[in-house]
Amino acid sequence: MSFDINFIGILIGAIMASSVPLILAACGELITERSGVLNLGVEGMMIIGAISGFALMVVTDNLFLAVMGSMLSGLIISIIFALLTQSLLTNHVATGLALTIFGIGMSAMIGKNFVGIPGKEFPLLFVSLKESVPFFGPIFFGHSIILYFAFLLPFLTNYFLKNTKVGLIVRAVGDSPTSASNQGINVLLVRYSCILYGGAMCGLAGAYLSLIYTPQWIENMTGGRGWIALALVVFATWSPIKVLIGALIFGGITILQLHMQAVGLRIPVQLLSALPYIMTIIVLVVISRDSRKIKLNTPTSLGQIFYKEK
């Protein structure tokens, strides 16, 4: 393996690009879960976002509309989930699973006419700097705007939850919807908003896949990334910064193990393939050992059905 400094920079850039959909979806789901709602439909919302973004790109030839549309469609499909679980009081787990199955089927149906159409070049920023600055160039430059947004998002989310009044309300609703309701907080409004926000972020994560990462539409193209995002939220003990760390470790080891194979290291390939999952769990468990902090971050009412007694 050639270990020149530029190569490492390129590697880090590739790792960052591969973790973007995980960060976006996980940060969205994190807000949803902090309000006490467990939405297992991440994969379904992502794939709907992926096809809507791609379809809009093909139809309108406008990438801005495509990205906005993918967020909107993720949001719209999450309304179904919100209606069912919050207003009709269905079980969160079952409804979320149904949403995923629905999303995958629905996207395949919409996508029938969009198979085999090549994607459009997505504009990348600071491409000239990427080439000219050694090492740091490929890390910081030459990415899409969505990547920069994704890397800002965990910090914004953290700030929002910790330092804003609305963030406090979200956490209050997640910890004890009954007390929050007694304080005069509109629990349903808060939870609806959080679910819809989560849906929009998952839609964006899907659009990143179909418009930027592998610019095309193929059925099932999310390939289980929604489930990994869900797991990240739990293993990161609902902390946005740890979500970012987890996503980078997962993306990093996924890419590194491919390089190790290409170099011809004599490690069993099956072990290498399992490595991202194992390492991400180990690291997140180790950095989240503090049980006091876990208690502080865990939304106590997660997945429980709430209804206001009249």
Add this chain to the structure above:
Amino acid sequence: MYKYFLRYVISVLFLLGISGQANAEFKVGFVYVGPTGDHGWTYQHDEGRKAVEAAGIKTTYVESVPEGADAERVIRQLAQSGHDLIFTTSFGYMDPTNKVAKDFPNVKFEHATGYKREHSNVSTYSARFYEGRTLLGHMAGKMTKTNVIGYIASFPIPEVIRGINAMTLAAQKVNPDIKTKIVWVFTWYDPGKESEAAQALIDQGADIIMQHTDSTAPVQVAEKAGVWSFGQASDMQRFAPKSILTSIIDDWAPYYVERSIAARDGTWKQQDTWHGLKEGMVAMAPYNSAMGSDLVKEVEQLQKDLASGKTHSFTGPIYDQKGNILVAAGSVADDGMLAGMNVYVKGVEGDIPQ
């Protein structure tokens, strides 16, 4: 009284339904491992199915069926619901197909890329894709500047290993310095993972990307990185117009039509089919003129020679990685050896995952 009457009517209708099914028209079922929209392996099988339909035979298909327990359930379901001939189109369907075939002696089964024919109603068929890989190897050996060929492999089965070996042998012949770097992704179909593998190989110095997976993601990565690539299963040229030198195309349509008609007319017999360039089951997409007209001519000649049998992809002497002789000088590998190939030839780096 009314209730009994209703029950009578229902049971009569039910019986009619059953007898109707017994006389049902001839139907052919297909089981696919991926979605029909993968634009690769399953897409081509579905093109074959459409040809059967165009020949006036009714068909149904089930897509994205995982290899394993689910496959048996789906195959059994197709057999039970009155299908007369069932194509199971992935290697992993081998055991489920034979298991179901035992219970439905009147239904005919055709399993792709496998070798087990445990019952007289099971045929197997496959294509000599390795002939296409030989052509790819020739082009790769001539076109590479870095002498590193990147190969994205799916599962360590003879089919895939045969392709790696055929490609490497042909590339070595025209360029003794080449190295084949392999990344195993353990999936037939995951665009994200396939593109990450392609990127890793390119970062490791490969300027030729080859895949034995089904999505178009690797060729798109190659296009972006400005390296050469080859399409898999169907013509992927429009996904990477500059990068793709050619694609290996699987053409199942003539075989599917022929076998379906044979089954309908009662002339279907168990057989093991292994067709290649000669019969057209393996075809090549138009060659990219970027490789120069001389090389195109060379490859076209090689294609003709492979089809006519004048050249064989596995002509001795062939050595394994340790230097033991696999095929003696002057002879060619027989089909038995090809079908069970489980060692790399000399020049391939790394070990086969066990």
